[in-house]
Every structure is written in C-alpha cells, then in structure tokens.
Amino acid sequence: MSRRLKVAAAQLGAIHRADSRKSVVKRLVEMLKEADSRGSRFVVFPELALTTFFPRWWMADQAEVDKYFEAQMPSPETLPLFELAREKGIGFYLGYAELTEEEGRARRFNTSILVAPDGRIVGKYRKIHLPGHNEHLPAAPFQHLEKRYFEVGNLGFNVWKMFDENVLVGQCICNDRRWPETFRVMALKGAEMVVLGYNTPTENIYHPSEPPYIRVFHHLLSCQANAYQNGIWVVATAKAGKEDGFGMYGCSVIVAPTGEVVAKAVTEEDEVISYDCDLTLGEYIRNTVFNFAKHRRIEHYKLITERTGVQVEPAN
Amino acid sequence: MSRRLKVAAAQLGAIHRADSRKSVVKRLVEMLKEADSRGSRFVVFPELALTTFFPRWWMADQAEVDKYFEAQMPSPETLPLFELAREKGIGFYLGYAELTEEEGRARRFNTSILVAPDGRIVGKYRKIHLPGHNEHLPAAPFQHLEKRYFEVGNLGFNVWKMFDENVLVGQCICNDRRWPETFRVMALKGAEMVVLGYNTPTENIYHPSEPPYIRVFHHLLSCQANAYQNGIWVVATAKAGKEDGFGMYGCSVIVAPTGEVVAKAVTEEDEVISYDCDLTLGEYIRNTVFNFAKHRRIEHYKLITERTGVQVEPAN
Numbered sequence: 001m002s003r004r005l006k007v008a009a010a011q012l013g014a015i016h017r018a019d020s021r022k023s024v025v026k027r028l029v030e031m032l033k034e035a036d037s038r039g040s041r042f043v044v045f046p047e048l049a050l051t052t053f054f055p056r057w058w059m060a061d062q063a064e065v066d067k068y069f070e071a072q073m074p075s076p077e078t079l080p081l082f083e084l085a086r087e088k089g090i091g092f093y094l095g096y097a098e099l100t101e102e103e104g105r106a107r108r109f110n111t112s113i114l115v116a117p118d119g120r121i122v123g124k125y126r127k128i129h130l131p132g133h134n135e136h137l138p139a140a141p142f143q144h145l146e147k148r149y150f151e152v153g154n155l156g157f158n159v160w161k162m163f164d165e166n167v168l169v170g171q172c173i174c175n176d177r178r179w180p181e182t183f184r185v186m187a188l189k190g191a192e193m194v195v196l197g198y199n200t201p202t203e204n205i206y207h208p209s210e211p212p213y214i215r216v217f218h219h220l221l222s223c224q225a226n227a228y229q230n231g232i233w234v235v236a237t238a239k240a241g242k243e244d245g246f247g248m249y250g251c252s253v254i255v256a257p258t259g260e261v262v263a264k265a266v267t268e269e270d271e272v273i274s275y276d277c278d279l280t281l282g283e284y285i286r287n288t289v290f291n292f293a294k295h296r297r298i299e300h301y302k303l304i305t306e307r308t309g310v311q312v313e314p315a316n
Numbered sequence: 317m318s319r320r321l322k323v324a325a326a327q328l329g330a331i332h333r334a335d336s337r338k339s340v341v342k343r344l345v346e347m348l349k350e351a352d353s354r355g356s357r358f359v360v361f362p363e364l365a366l367t368t369f370f371p372r373w374w375m376a377d378q379a380e381v382d383k384y385f386e387a388q389m390p391s392p393e394t395l396p397l398f399e400l401a402r403e404k405g406i407g408f409y410l411g412y413a414e415l416t417e418e419e420g421r422a423r424r425f426n427t428s429i430l431v432a433p434d435g436r437i438v439g440k441y442r443k444i445h446l447p448g449h450n451e452h453l454p455a456a457p458f459q460h461l462e463k464r465y466f467e468v469g470n471l472g473f474n475v476w477k478m479f480d481e482n483v484l485v486g487q488c489i490c491n492d493r494r495w496p497e498t499f500r501v502m503a504l505k506g507a508e509m510v511v512l513g514y515n516t517p518t519e520n521i522y523h524p525s526e527p528p529y530i531r532v533f534h535h536l537l538s539c540q541a542n543a544y545q546n547g548i549w550v551v552a553t554a555k556a557g558k559e560d561g562f563g564m565y566g567c568s569v570i571v572a573p574t575g576e577v578v579a580k581a582v583t584e585e586d587e588v589i590s591y592d593c594d595l596t597l598g599e600y601i602r603n604t605v606f607n608f609a610k611h612r613r614i615e616h617y618k619l620i621t622e623r624t625g626v627q628v629e630p631a632n
Contacts, residue, residue: 122632128613131605156616158631168630178605180496180545181617188619190628206604214574218544221575225541228534229496258530259537286626288522289447289494293625297444300472301497303504305621309609310602312506314484315474316438 003165003279005193007042007235008035011252013269014241015052021077024050027270028081028094034272036088041117041163043085046239047095047127047174047197048110050078053239054097055132055149056142056201056246065149069099069108073121086119091162093171093237095197097150098126110150112171112197114160123160126153127173129182140205142246157185167192167279170232174198177236178222180229181304187230188292192279194226195235202247216251220261228259231285233277240268257282319481319595321509323358323551324351327568329585330557331368337393340366343586344397344410350588352404357433357479359401362513362555363411363443363490364426366394369515369555370413371448371465372458372562381465385415385424389437402435407478409487409553411513413466414442426466428487428513430476439476442469443489445498456521458562473501483508483595486548490514493552494538496545497620503546504608508595510542511551518563532567536577544575547601549593556584573598 010031015024028045035043048054054068073096074082085092091114098111110130114123130152132144159170170186170193177196186194200219204210219236227234233256240250252265254275263273286292326347331340344361351359364370370384389412390398401408407430414427426446430439446468448460475486486502486509493512502510516535520526535552543550549572556566568581570591579589602608 128616129611131611152613153616159629160632161630168628175605175611178545179612180500180541181612181620184496185617185619188623188626190626190630204604207600210600214576218575221537221541221544225496225537225545228537229494229541259534260530284523284526288520289491291625295445295447295491296495296497296624297468298621298624300444300469301501301621303501304497305614305617307504308612308614309607310504310506312484313475314477314506316476 004276005042005163005165005167005279006038006040006274006276007044007254008038008040008272008274009044009235009237009252009254009265010035011237011250011265011271012046012049012239014243015239016244017052019052021050025077025081029084031270031272032081032084032088032090035274036090038274040274041090043090043092044195044235044237045092045094045197046237047112047199048097049094049197049239050096052243053199053248055145058136058143058145066099069097071099073113082115082119085115089117091115091117093195093197095173108150109153110146110173112173114162114169114171116162122162123158123171124155125158125171125173126155127176128153129175129179131175141203142201142205144205157182159186159189159191165279170194172196174200177226180226183226183230187232191230191232192282193233193235193277197237197239199239199248202249212249216249219251220253223253223255224259224261227255227257228285229290231257231282231290233257233282238265257285320592321358321479321481321483321595322354322356322590322592323360323570324354324356324588324590325360325551325553325568325570326351327553327566327581327587328362328365328555330559331555332560333368335368337366341393341397345400347586347588348397348400348404348406351590352406354590356590357406359406359408360511360513360551360553361408361410362553363428363515364413365411365513365555367413368559369564371461374452374459374461382415385413387415389429398431398435401431405433407431407433409511409513411489424466425469426462426489428489430478430485430487432478438478439474439487440471441474441487441489442471443492444469445491445495447491457519458521460521473498475502475505475507481595486510488512490516493542494534496542499542499546503548507546507548508598509549509551509593513553513555515555515564518565528565532565535567536569539569539571540575540577543571543573544601545606547573547598547606549573549598554581573601
C-alpha cells in the first residue's frame, strides 16, 4: 500500500519594510486555511517569512538589524499561526531570523523549523550555505549581506520523523538547494522529503548580464537534480515579488523523486500550490540506480570533505 | 580575452555483435573527418566505442567475454584513428573495455582515455560507478552485467591539461554522470570541462514501467545540473540505436557551465554535434555562487565520505 502525504507550498508575495509581523502572520494564516481546504497536512512557508528580505539593506546599527530577528518562537505575533495549525492538525516549515543567547553571547542565524501537527517544534535547522558578502557594496543596486548578519549554521543537516506515517523530512534553506552536498547528507540519513524556503533576487548583482530566466532555470535545475539524484520529494517555497521595489522570483515548486515538477506557482504573489505525494515513488530509484550501498564508492570521494576550495591539480 | 575550444561529440549508432572493430573504426574515422571539417579540435567518442554493449549478454565463458576487450591501445585496428587525429592535430576521448595484467593477474576495466593532438595518451580513467548486476537475470529482457565483467576503477577522478590553452579536462563514463560526487572531485582539482561517453538502455529492466522519456530527462538533468553546480562544460556522447534489437537512447549533448544545452543530437545514429566553447563562461559562476573556497562548509559534509549506504537516523 502506498504511503501518501498531501503537501502545500505557501508562497509569499512581497513583504515591505514597513509591513508589520502581524500583517504577515495574517497572510500566513490565510494560506494555511487554503491549504487545509485542499486537505494538505504539511505546509511549507518561505525562508525569512516574517519580514522583508532585510539582508538587501546595509545597516550599521546592530539594533536596527535586530528588529528583523525573533528572540522567541512562537512569539506573540506568530502564535496565531501555531494555534491554527495545531487546531487543524497541520504540520509546517517556517523560516525566520533567529536571535539566541548561546555560549554566553548573542548569536544570529538564518533558521527554519519543522512544527508537528500537534504544535511541537520537532526540528530546527540553521542555514549553512550563506550566500552573499560581508562588506558594504555601495555601487550595487542592493546588498546581499547574509554573511554579515548571520553566523554559519551549527546544527548540521538532519532529518526528522513526522506525521503518522513517520515520514523522514529534511530541511534546508535557499542557497543550500544549489549544493548537492546538502541533499546527499540528508539522503544518507534516510530523507524521503526535503523542504526549504528561499528569497532569491531576480537580478544577479555579481553578474548583472545574467538573464533573469537563467536564474529561475538554475533554481529549477537544482531542485530537480537533487530530488532525482537522491530519489526524494523536494518542496521549495519562495518569498517573491517586489519588496520596496527589489524583485525576487517566485516559481515555488513541488518536485517528485523522478525530478519532475508536479506543482508550480505562476505568480509572484501569495499563492498556495499543493500535491498529493506518493512517498513510495522514490523507492525504485533509491533501490536501483541510486542504491547508495551498492554503488557509492566513498574511497574515491575523499576530496569532497578534505578540500574546501579549488586547487588546480592536473594529473599530467 | 576569452579562451575558446571547438569541441565535437561524435555519437555512434548501433554496433551489432557481428560488426568488426575495423568497420567501427572506419565510422569513427569518418566522424573525426566531419568534426575536423567544422574546425573541432577535441572529439568525444562514446563509452565502449569499439564493440556492441556486450554487458547486455550473459556469457559464462570468460574467453568469449574477453573478445570484447582490448589488450593494447592503440591496437592495430584502432591505429588509423590515432594516426588521422595526430595528422589533423585533434585530441580525442575514447571509451573501450581494457584488459590488462596488473598485480600479477588479468584485470578488466571499463576505461576511457584522453589523447592529445600530438597522439600521446595523456590520461586514463577507469569507470568507478559500475551500474547493473553480477548475476544472471533470466527473466529480464536483457542483462546489465557491468558489475560482473569489470572491476571498479582504481585510478580515481582526475583532470589533465590539454591543448595549447592548457584546458583542464576531466573524464568519466556513463553512469558516473548521475553522481554529483564525480564532478565535484574533478571540479575541486580545477576541471573546466568534463567529457564522457555512455551506453544507456532505453528500457529500465529494473523498473519496466518507467517511461523512456523519463530516462532521457534524467540523463539531461544530470549533465545539466553537474555542469551548472561546478561551473564547467560537459560533453556527453552516446552510443545509441538498436544493437541486435536492444535500444539505447541518443541525445548526446554539449552543456554550457550555465547548465544550458548548447548542442544536441537528434538521431540514434552516427551523428556529429559541435560547439565553439568559451572556456571563460564558467568563471562568473565559479567566482560567485559556486566560489567553493568562500561557501563550501566541509565540516558539515563528513557523512558523504564516511557512510556508503543509507542509515535511517532521525534527529527526533
């Protein structure tokens, strides 16, 4: 008998700097209701889903930056989302900027959580592949200061059992989806589904001549290849639209373990997409072409964990 | 100034069991001439390019199997190809079944070589990700006995400097292209271009309900994702067509570092495709989104080289 899970990706349109958390949570709540009306039992919200994508702004004053962070979760503002989800028996993924006191100091991470249908936070992830830069780039049309505002995640890549079916769910965030290492580690821990949120600018500030369609293509290519090459479901949810004039693409997708896009957002606004995922679909892939135990040759992979950057090393 | 290399993929149609090596080499020579007429300086031939894809046949007699292997390279039969390539100043990649005496015993590998424009064999690769099975599957429409007829390659994944431009060329074979580990190791050694040949059955004997179009999609998805995720050129050349009635898809491709297919075969026959590759195109990718030194976090990748198969390991 096939194990199934009805999943939704709840894409957010723009959140402007002036928008309150309360107004955003109201939008999340509306989308949770829409997902519930379709029978979805798992809703994937975006990365940094409670505020504008603030790393685009240079802020010298840490107190100003910290206004975009959450010191508790759930917070008074987000509690309505948690309560409604528990009432409906829906699990969810939510991304937010996390301010925490650890090792005797304030620490800041780009974080996501998995919340079980009973309202418990069962899993936390802190973004490992932080893109962007540290320094102010005054000539750029906008900044991408994730390397400044966040520390590199310190919790690794993990999977968690969720739902009555004990679905093995992994999570990551945005730029992590471009790195095959992200998905491979979770697949080696048994992941059947990996969920993630993202905020991806339509424009490449480092290479302005790159056409926007290529950037969407790279998003799709990464999600599809990582799904196929691990035989897992991938759910990727955008925050999209023009935030105070700065565009981010949408194109939220649910991708089958065959690498096929089975649901896709068509707007850059608040939009729910959903699919009834057959969790057994990936088994034939994981048991044949990607039967890791049978085919992986880790003795030839050593460089992947021994060397960080490129070292030109021709054999002749 | 951009560094460029004109490259061709020389796809082979069917080679039947009865076909002689001499007849095959004649076809390779014809395609080399066609590539030369287009100004190509590097020609990528398929995997096991000199014979039928013999791992589809169960053979109990090792002497019968060994008829498909080459004990020397170049051999008298392949010498015309080497001589013409040297005369034209063309480098090439060629796949063949290698029989060698090493460590005091006969050893058999699924091998490819890189031949420089001056005729020297500069690089050798022995296939690491051997697909298929060891045992006879009498119920299957055909066999896939690579795990029986070959040893796992023992030379690792490498890159070689080729041509006046010192292009860093990596090589792999067929099923290797599905594994991100293959390309990552070569990229960490500086690869700018990875070339490979393949023989991929149109039908999935392990999962007969898989539609043929999905199999071609997986081929393209793997080549495109690995190109993009390492910012490198990928050239992938098929042996295609119906060999004694057993179909293999074509769809040879040249893929840019952006992940875009820039040339593609449209037949399942002998067919040359070619492209003038700008070797600098991948630099913006390797220097920004996939700047490994800046973004890779090997401390979180350990499992990739520590664990071969899946071990279900939920964090909750």
